[in-house]
Amino acid sequence: MVFLTVDQFGSDYLERYGGNLTGGLARLRDEGATWMRGRQDHAIAETAPGHASTMSGRFPVHTGISSNSQGVNTTDAPLIGSGDIGASPFRFRGTTLYDWMKATDPQTRVLSVSRKDRGAILPIGRAKVDIYWFASNGRFTTSRYYRDTLPTWVGAFNATRTPQSYAGRTWSPLLPADRYAEPDTNPLESLGTDLTFPHTLPADEALAMRSFSQYPWMDSLTLAFALEGVRTMGLGATPTRTDLLAVSLSTTDAVGHRYGPDSREIHDQILRLDRYLGAFLDSLQALRGAGRIIVALTADHGIAPFPEWRSPWYRNHDAQRVDPKRAWARVYAAMRAAGVDTAAVDSDDGFRVRDAEAFRRAGVDPDAMAAIWVRELRRYNGVLRADLLRDLASADTVHDDIARRWLHMLPPDGPVRAVVTLEPFGYWAGVDYATHGQPHDYDTNVPVIFWGPGIARGRRAGEARVVDMAPTLATLLGITPLERLDGRALPLRP
Ligand SMILES: [Zn+2]
Numbered sequence: 001m002v003f004l005t006v007d008q009f010g011s012d013y014l015e016r017y018g019g020n021l022t023g024g025l026a027r028l029r030d031e032g033a034t035w036m037r038g039r040q041d042h043a044i045a046e047t048a049p050g051h052a053s054t055m056s057g058r059f060p061v062h063t064g065i066s067s068n069s070q071g072v073n074t075t076d077a078p079l080i081g082s083g084d085i086g087a088s089p090f091r092f093r094g095t096t097l098y099d100w101m102k103a104t105d106p107q108t109r110v111l112s113v114s115r116k117d118r119g120a121i122l123p124i125g126r127a128k129v130d131i132y133w134f135a136s137n138g139r140f141t142t143s144r145y146y147r148d149t150l151p152t153w154v155g156a157f158n159a160t161r162t163p164q165s166y167a168g169r170t171w172s173p174l175l176p177a178d179r180y181a182e183p184d185t186n187p188l189e190s191l192g193t194d195l196t197f198p199h200t201l202p203a204d205e206a207l208a209m210r211s212f213s214q215y216p217w218m219d220s221l222t223l224a225f226a227l228e229g230v231r232t233m234g235l236g237a238t239p240t241r242t243d244l245l246a247v248s249l250s251t252t253d254a255v256g257h258r259y260g261p262d263s264r265e266i267h268d269q270i271l272r273l274d275r276y277l278g279a280f281l282d283s284l285q286a287l288r289g290a291g292r293i294i295v296a297l298t299a300d301h302g303i304a305p306f307p308e309w310r311s312p313w314y315r316n317h318d319a320q321r322v323d324p325k326r327a328w329a330r331v332y333a334a335m336r337a338a339g340v341d342t343a344a345v346d347s348d349d350g351f352r353v354r355d356a357e358a359f360r361r362a363g364v365d366p367d368a369m370a371a372i373w374v375r376e377l378r379r380y381n382g383v384l385r386a387d388l389l390r391d392l393a394s395a396d397t398v399h400d401d402i403a404r405r406w407l408h409m410l411p412p413d414g415p416v417r418a419v420v421t422l423e424p425f426g427y428w429a430g431v432d433y434a435t436h437g438q439p440h441d442y443d444t445n446v447p448v449i450f451w452g453p454g455i456a457r458g459r460r461a462g463e464a465r466v467v468d469m470a471p472t473l474a475t476l477l478g479i480t481p482l483e484r485l486d487g488r489a490l491p492l493r494p
Contacts, residue, residue: 001473002284002295003097003246005054006273007047007119007253008436010261010302011036011447016313017270020179024277025270028297028451033492035464038448040301043405043419044349045436045443048072050300050466051122051248055097057470057485059408064093065122066409066416069348072118077145082135087117088145089126095482096125097470098244104479105241111229112246113140115213115222119248119300130233132225134218138163138209140225153232163221167208171215172198173268174275181312182264188306189259191432197264214254216272222249223280227287236288242477248300249273260434261303262311294452296473298466302443303436307427314442316425320382323429324420327376334372338364345369349410350419370417377420386420389413405439408486448490450476456493464490 014021014029014036021029028034040050042060048071049060060066070091077088101108112131114120120133128147132140132154139158141150150158173180185195201215202208212218226247230236235243252269259265284293305311307319324347331351332342344358345351351370353359359366370388377386385402393412395403402421410416422428424440436443448464451457454476467487474481475489 001242001244001477002293003055003123003244003473004277004295004297005051005119005123005246005248006297006299007116007248007250008256008301008303009252009299009446010442011038011445012302012313013270014447017267020175020267020271021274023274023279024281025274027278027281028295028449029447031457032295032297032449032451033455033458033460033490035448035460035462035490037461037463038298038446039463039465040299040444040446041405041465041467042408042444043402043421043439044409045301045438047116047253047300048118048122049409051119052092053466054298054300055123055246055470055473056094056125057097057467057474057481057487058094059467059486061408061411062094062486063122064091067349068118072121077143079135079143080141080148080150081139082137082141084135084137087121087133087143089121089124090145092122092125094125096123096127097473098124098127098129100474100479100481101242101244101477102127103482104477107238107241109233109235109241109243110246111226111233111235111244112248113222113226113229114248115218115250116248117143119250120246123246123248130229132229134213134222136210138205138212153228157225157228162224163209163212163217164205166201166212166215166217167205168201168203169217170198170200171217171268173264174271175268180264180267182262182267184264186260186263186309188309189263189265197268199265213250214258216251216255216269216276218254219249219251219273220276222247223276227280227283230284230287236284236292256303257433257435260306260309262305262309262313291453294450294455294473294476296469297447297449297451298469299446301436302445303434304425304427304438304440304442306434307425314425318423319425319427320423321427321429321431322380322382322422324377324380327373327380330376331369331373335364335369338362338369340364340369348416350416352416354415356415366417374418374420382423382426384421384423384426386418388418389416392419401441402439405444450490450492454492460490
């Protein structure tokens with residue numbers, strides 16, 4: 001069983017570049033059971049919460065992973081052979097598909113790989129197994145949460161110095177210029193520098209490794225590393241056992257942030273990803289036999305175009321930027337007047353209480369302060385709504401998509417007391433790259449695809465949620481989840 005997550009891959013890319021897709025993306029889209037209206041049905045459309053929901057069948061409010069800043073990073077789990085920030089699933093709660101597989105067959109093997117720590121860690125949950133990601137020194141590694149030394153095959157793969165061999169290489173478009181509808185050059189791209197193809201990786205090796213993740217080759221390398229793991233770990237080699245390979249491909253996110261969803265660069269990245277995935281599926285089939293592999297594909301989130309770039313594809317013509325400074329200034333003034341240190345709150349995920357004790361000491365209800373913030377933000381142009389969590393708890397979650405997505409994100413009695421939602425396609429002030437993270441359809445609409453034996457091909461109408469994927473795969477494998485899920489099994493036969 002292979003679970004693929006493409007980072008920052010809205011469903012629309014499968015339509016938009018449709019005619020130019022001929023590889024693995026096209027194969028999965030056309031031969032699989034395909035929901036174009038797949039949904040990450042939670043509010044903060046970011047990598048960590050999105051990945052935590054892929055194989056847990058549960059929303060962020062139940063996995064405990066609410067945002068990247070409240071994700072996997074910790075100094076308690078340093079990396080092996082790298083000074084990059086440590087990472088572990090210490091915030092993740094509950095079980096995943098791997099745990100259910102393992103409970104059924106203790107021999108089950110698993111490998112999870114990504115360029116990003118959170119992309120490799122969170123799909124698997126808390127299990128201390130083979131989980132690897134790419135460090136800024138150009139090597140795949142893991143953290144001491146998982147092990148103290150790298151296995152021989154990982155060391156041998158790093159010793160081939162494949163990414164280092166790309167130093168000084170040039171990224172040019174795969175197809176002739178007339179196959180791209182997008183302009184090559186827009187001054188909003190890439191902080192106003194290196195706007196136009198070809199893009200060249202620095203010749204200096206150490207510098208090249210630091211920006212390698214922004215070139216399509218990063219995905220090709222991740223897939224090559226995954227295949228090497230499949231070979232050496234014997235994943236899928238035993239006919240009586242089902243093993244699990246999870247791969248999260250991060251380059252689409254890096255290129256999308258840098259150039260935006262209307263750029264020629266992102267179009268070309270998707271075409272290359274499509275070809276890489278085709279070769280990857282061919283290699284897997286050659287290794288383990290056609291008809292013995294189940295593939296699932298989804299994404300952690302989509303993206304919104306730069307507000308200043310009038311998009312030919314998205315309806316972002318009224319998009320604006322919002323600076324919440326004034327709302328915070330009002331809250332800080334009120335807190336000071338009430339005798340609460342302003343350091344008792346921060347802006348992670350909304351209005352978050354960091355120090356509940358400071359409020360208790362002063363005899364101040366945090367929600368009274370959050371209400372000031374909400375009232376101020378509601379007056380802003382560009383703010384769609386601001387809500388106290390306790391008010392959202394009584395919202396109509398069938399018809400109010402935004403309220404539902406916030407409630408799938410955060411507990412009503414948690415440290416985040418209030419949240420704000422921008423108007424569609426709005427950005428926060430000061431963000432100089434293209435980004436995502438809002439509870440709107442464009443940020444949460446991702447493909448949900450299943451492909452392989454026992455799965456009837458064809459486009460499926462209606463919505464499928466990403467939390468439905470794990471229970472669907474459990475049903476396909478005939479295994480039972482170990483806890484109550486938010487998702488339910490989708491019909492894989494029409
Ligand atoms: Zn991102």
